[in-house]
Amino acid sequence: MKTLKALLLLISIILISCTEKTDINQVEFTDEKNVLSVIRKAGINIPTLCYHSEVSTFGACRLCTVEDERGKTFASCSEQPRDGMVIYTNSGRVKKYRKLIVELLLAAHCRDCTTCVKSGECVLQELAHRLGVQTIRFKNTREYHELDTSSPSLVRDPNKCILCGNCVRACEELQGIGALGFAFRGTEAMVMPAFNKKIAETECVNCGQCRVYCPTGAIAIKTHMDEAWEALADPNIRVVAQIAPAVRVAVGDHYGLTKGKSVMGKIVNALHRMVFDEVYDTSFSADLTIMEESAEFLDRIKKGEKLPLLTSCCPAWVKFITDQYKEYIPNLSTCRSPQGMLSAVIKEYFRDPEHAGGKKTVMISIMPCTAKKAEAVRPNSFTDGEQDTDIVITTTELLRMIDNFGLDFATLDPEACDMPFGFGSGGGVIFGVTGGVTEAVLRRLTPDHSKETMHEIAECGVRGDEGIKEFTVPYEGMNLNICVASGLANARTVMEQVKNGEKEYHLIEIMACRRGCIMGGGQPTRSGDRTKALRAKGLYNADNTTIIKKSDENPLVLELYNGLLKGKEHHLLHNDSY
Numbered sequence: 075m076k077t078l079k080a081l082l083l084l085i086s087i088i089l090i091s092c093t094e095k096t097d098i099n100q101v102e103f104t105d106e107k108n109v110l111s112v113i114r115k116a117g118i119n120i121p122t123l124c125y126h127s128e129v130s131t132f133g134a135c136r137l138c139t140v141e142d143e144r145g146k147t148f149a150s151c152s153e154q155p156r157d158g159m160v161i162y163t164n165s166g167r168v169k170k171y172r173k174l175i176v177e178l179l180l181a182a183h184c185r186d187c188t189t190c191v192k193s194g195e196c197v198l199q200e201l202a203h204r205l206g207v208q209t210i211r212f213k214n215t216r217e218y219h220e221l222d223t224s225s226p227s228l229v230r231d232p233n234k235c236i237l238c239g240n241c242v243r244a245c246e247e248l249q250g251i252g253a254l255g256f257a258f259r260g261t262e263a264m265v266m267p268a269f270n271k272k273i274a275e276t277e278c279v280n281c282g283q284c285r286v287y288c289p290t291g292a293i294a295i296k297t298h299m300d301e302a303w304e305a306l307a308d309p310n311i312r313v314v315a316q317i318a319p320a321v322r323v324a325v326g327d328h329y330g331l332t333k334g335k336s337v338m339g340k341i342v343n344a345l346h347r348m349v350f351d352e353v354y355d356t357s358f359s360a361d362l363t364i365m366e367e368s369a370e371f372l373d374r375i376k377k378g379e380k381l382p383l384l385t386s387c388c389p390a391w392v393k394f395i396t397d398q399y400k401e402y403i404p405n406l407s408t409c410r411s412p413q414g415m416l417s418a419v420i421k422e423y424f425r426d427p428e429h430a431g432g433k434k435t436v437m438i439s440i441m442p443c444t445a446k447k448a449e450a451v452r453p454n455s456f457t458d459g460e461q462d463t464d465i466v467i468t469t470t471e472l473l474r475m476i477d478n479f480g481l482d483f484a485t486l487d488p489e490a491c492d493m494p495f496g497f498g499s500g501g502g503v504i505f506g507v508t509g510g511v512t513e514a515v516l517r518r519l520t521p522d523h524s525k526e527t528m529h530e531i532a533e534c535g536v537r538g539d540e541g542i543k544e545f546t547v548p549y550e551g552m553n554l555n556i557c558v559a560s561g562l563a564n565a566r567t568v569m570e571q572v573k574n575g576e577k578e579y580h581l582i583e584i585m586a587c588r589r590g591c592i593m594g595g596g597q598p599t600r601s602g603d604r605t606k607a608l609r610a611k612g613l614y615n616a617d618n619t620t621i622i623k624k625s626d627e628n629p630l631v632l633e634l635y636n637g638l639l640k641g642k643e644h645h646l647l648h649n650d651s652y
Contacts, residue, residue, distance in 0.1 A: 279397075362625075501513070
């Protein structure tokens with residue numbers, strides 16, 4: 075056990091201008107990779123802009139600068155802790171440096187803060203307030219650059235970029251895409267796609283992880299809230315919402331509720347108050363996905379062809395495959411995603427004059443994912459020439475709509491979803507976490523529904539937030555080799571191993587975002603390890619309290635197969651091409 079002595083001025087904690095008092099804190103450390111981690115372990119919140127534990131250390135912003143006993147200053151994120159170090163975390167000199175750094179960043183930054191999409195959530199804005207930056211003494215000499223709105227999911231604003239490199243590292247290291255990089259030098263330096271291409275012209279998969287890691291409004295969600303409000307205001311339009319599983323565990327903490335707790339009932343109440351005509355649960359169509367995908371899986375196993383089966387729920391993953399592993403397109407499941415299935419079914423349901431009531435139906439999908447916006451406009455997301463999902467609203471946009479409407483979300487009573495598409499099994503609920511699709515498939519394949527069997531499936535290796543999980547399960551005299559991965563860099567590793575013959579699987583589940591949809595590109599940002607873990611726990615808890623665990627035991631799904639879907643299963647639930 076080694077020891078790091080961290081010295082901090084008491085004023086840094088209680089904000090009293092007193093330089094005579096110091097608080098000496100001796101901190102033990104073991105495997106912390108840098109001084110910053112040790113300082114945070116001591117409960118001292120050192121400001122950062124470019125540091126994230128899940129990507130490589132860059133040391134660009136220098137806001138985490140500290141001072142040692144010799145008067146040497148250095149970025150604490152880039153310094154390895156050593157036994158006996160004496161660190162001043164908030165000396166007068168260090169605080170002066172940090173304030174100057176923020177002032178310089180603001181000097182080269184677009185200052186439309188009041189109208190910025192990130193206003194109130196911007197880390198740079200927050201630090202300016204925290205560090206007491208009230209004036210900017212330097213002139214902004216940076217040239218104005220046009221916004222890149224080419225993506226169906228994201229907007230890139232180079233004028234708000236602070237060159238922290240977070241988006242570059244997230245795209246390269248977590249996703250293995252490399253759609254963004256640094257160009258030019260000095261005061262001309264910029265983050266952009268290679269050869270100054272539009273983002274839509276790159277291999278971008280619309281996952282939104284660049285947006286998650288961006289501390290400012292340089293990369294933001296392409297919002298569709300205005301279109302939603304217009305639809306809601308039109309008396310001739312029936313507005314139908316579907317809510318994805320991961321949304322319910324990412325909304326509550328915004329309103330001071332327990333992190334990771336499912337607030338599905340409150341969300342339904344809020345949407346009803348915002349005059350959504352019908353509110354349905356995407357967990358219902360997750361059950362449909364399992365019914366169709368498990369049948370397709372077993373058919374391929376029987377025929378011994380088009381294996382491994384690649385899941386098709388994640389649109390960023392689908393684009394990744396269709397762009398970079400074209401030879402494996404036939405391996406993709408033909409099943410539409412839960413969003414696509416439910417939208418197609420609902421549109422078909424309201425085509426019946428008995429249900430239509432003379433109104434046009436607009437389908438609004440509430441998703442944790444920015445890539446769902448791209449999926450909605452994909453050619454195979456149209457049925458009989460009509461777009462299935464009309465508008466996609468991310469969790470972040472939903473929060474803004476609730477706030478805009480003036481609802482006191484925390485005090486809302488929970489309400490149930492509407493029928494006949496308002497109930498999903500526990501297997502449908504856990505779609506939002508990595509491994510959830512596979513676990514639901516395994517539940518479907520077993521004829522047993524006992525608590526013991528469900529527990530055995532959960533413990534087979536399918537759960538956990540590891541980037542790549544491999545395990546084998548027995549099925550009717552054979553062993554099924556299964557791989558579950560999240561994060562497209564991990565997906566690339568898996569696909570290269572399959573391509574080179576190093577690995578053989580029967581089923582591969584991929585979610586583009588690490589840990590699955592709970593950490594999707596449309597979710598609220600500022601999510602630390604505790605939040606990530608609690609969101610996953612929240613979905614598993616929701617599963618635990620759901621009476622029906624298996625998709626094939628959802629009575630509403632079975633009724634749908636015997637009614638509206640009869641003879642239309644392939645037409646409404648499957649893709650003919652990618």
